[in-house]
Amino acid sequence: MNPLCPWVERLIARSAARDEEIRWGWARRHMERCPECARAAKDFRTIRDGLASALDAPEPSEAFVANMWAAIDAPGALAGGHAAPGRRPAMSALGWAGAVAVAATAGLVVVHSLRREPILPGATPTREVRIARDAGQPDTPVNRQAAAESPDRRGALPRTARDTARPGSDGDRKASKRDTAAERAAIQRMLRQRQRLASGKAAPKTEPAAGRPAASATSDASDQSAAAVSWAELGYYYEAQSDVSNAAYAYRQAWREQGGAAAAFAAGRTSEAAGDILSAVECFAEILDDANGARSSGDGAWIMDSRGIGVS
Amino acid sequence: MEAAMTSDCATVTDETLARSAANGDRLAYSALVERYRKLAFSTAYAMLGNRDDAEDVAQEAFVRAYRALPDFDPRRPWGAWIMSIVRNLCRDAIRRRAVRLAFATGHAEPGSHEPSADGHTPESTLIAAERLTELRRAVADLPDHLRAPIVLHYAYGRTYREIASDLGLPESTVVGRLAAAMRRLRRQFAAEASS
Helix, strand or coil: CCCCHHHHHHHHHHHHHCCCCCCCHHHHHHHHHCHHHHHHHHHHHHHHHHHHHHCCCCCCCCCHHHHHHHHHHCCCCCHHHCCCCCCCCCCCHHHHHHHHHHHHHHHHHHHHHHHCCCCCCCCCCCHHHHHHHHCCCCCCCCCHHHHHHCCCHHHHCCCCHHHCCCCCCHHHHHHHHHHHHHHHHHHHHHHHHHHHHHHHHCCCCCCCCCCCCHHHHHHHHHHHHHCCCCHHHHHHHHHHCCCHHHHHHHHHHHHHHHCCHHHHHHHHHHHHHHCCHHHHHHHHHHHHHHHCCCCCCCCCCCEECCCCCEEC | CHHHHHHHHCCCCHHHHHHHHHCCCHHHHHHHHHHHHHHHHHHHHHHHCCHHHHHHHHHHHHHHHHHCHHHCCCCCCHHHHHHHHHHHHHHHHHHCCCCCCHHHHCCCCCCCCCCCCCCCCHHHHHCCHHHHHHHHHHHHHCCHHHHHHHHHHHHCCCCHHHHHHHHCCCHHHHHHHHHHHHHHHHHHHHHHHHC
C-alpha cells in the first residue's frame, strides 16, 4: 500500500460526506494511479447513494399535538417539569450508588476547601503569615538569604520530597506532611535568625567602602537581610504549596513594601490564579505604568529568575 | 376562526408566540409546536434511531417547554431552546438505555422507499435490496454520535449547517462525523464482503 493511501482515503471520505468530488489535484492524480484508492472512491459513492435510499425519514404522527395537550392537561403530570408519568423508570441501585458516591466526594471537597482559609485583603491571615508579620515587616528584597546560602534560590526553602515523589502515591502524601512541618520549621528558624539580627547580634549594615570589592558589600547586606522572611519569600512558599490565595496576598504585600515590576507581576499572576481579577489588573497596570516611566518604585532593579521570583 | 388565527400566527415570531403562550394562549403554543414538531421529531429520531421513542421524546420536550414557558427568556431564540431540550432528553434516553434501535431489526419504517411508478428507483439499480438492508443495519450499529448526522443528512436532507444547529455542534464537526461514519461503514462492508 502506498503511504499516501490512508490520507487519500480520508480525503475521499470527507469529500463524500460533503457530497462533492475530491478537489485536491495530487489526490486525484494518486487515485488515477492507485486502484485501491479508486475502489475506495467507488465504495464511498455507493454508500452515499445507498444511504439516501436506505434510510427512512419518518414523520411525527398526526396525533402528536393532541397527545401533547393530553399530556399537559393530565392531572399531576410533569409537575415541576419532570418527565411524563410512566416514562422515566425508577432509579436503579447502581444509580443510587453513584449518587451517594458523588455526594460523598462533594462533601470531602467542601470540607477540604473549608480547612484552607484563603487570605484576602482585610481577612484574617493564616498562622505562617501572622508569624512573619508579627516579627516585623521585612525590609529587604526577596531571598537574599537563599542567594547567600545557595546559588539555587529554591534552596531558600526546604526542598520538598513532593518534588520527587510520585503524585498521588501514599509516599507522596506522607512526604507532603513531613515537608510541610519541615517548611514551617525552616520559616521559624529564619524568623529567629531575624530576631537575633534585630537584637544587635548581627553586623550592622555598611555602605561599601572605597576600594572594597562590591561583592563583599553585597554579601554583608545579604547577611543582614537574609534572616528576614520577606513577603515575597512567603509568597513563593505558598505558591509552592499551590495555595495561590495566600501567595497572592503575600506577593501583594511584597509589592506594596518594595514595589518593582517583578513583585507586581508575581502578585498579578497569583491574584489571577486565585480568581481575584481586579487585583491582578491593578498589579499588571502597575507594570505598564513602570514601563511607561509614569511611575517608578522599588529601590532596586528587579529581574525575574527562572521561577518567576523577583530578585534584585 | 382557529384557522384564521393559525394563519395569523404564521407571520409572528417564535418569541412573540412563546410570550403569548406563557400568558395562557394555547393557540399560540399550538402554532409553535406545529413549527417545530417535525424538526424536533427528526432530531430525536436521528439520535435515538426509534420512531416511538423519538415521538415520546419530542412530545415530552414540548410538554416540558410549555411548563417552563414562564422561565423562558424571550430575548433568546425559542427554536434553539426547544432543540436543546430535545437533545438533552435524547441523551437522557440513551443513558437510560431504554431505547430499542429499530434499525437493528432491519425493518424499514412503513411508507418509506416505496418503488416509484416505473417499478424501481435509480438506487435500486446500483444496490440490491439486501445491500440496502445491510446498510440500514450498519447505520444502526454506528455509535450515536456518528449515526445522528448520517440520518439527518441522508434521510431528512438537512444541510450541514442545519445539522450543526440541530445537534448543537460546529459545522466542521458535523462534516468530520459524517466522514468518520462513511469510513466506518466502508470498513464494515469490506469486512462483510471478505467474511
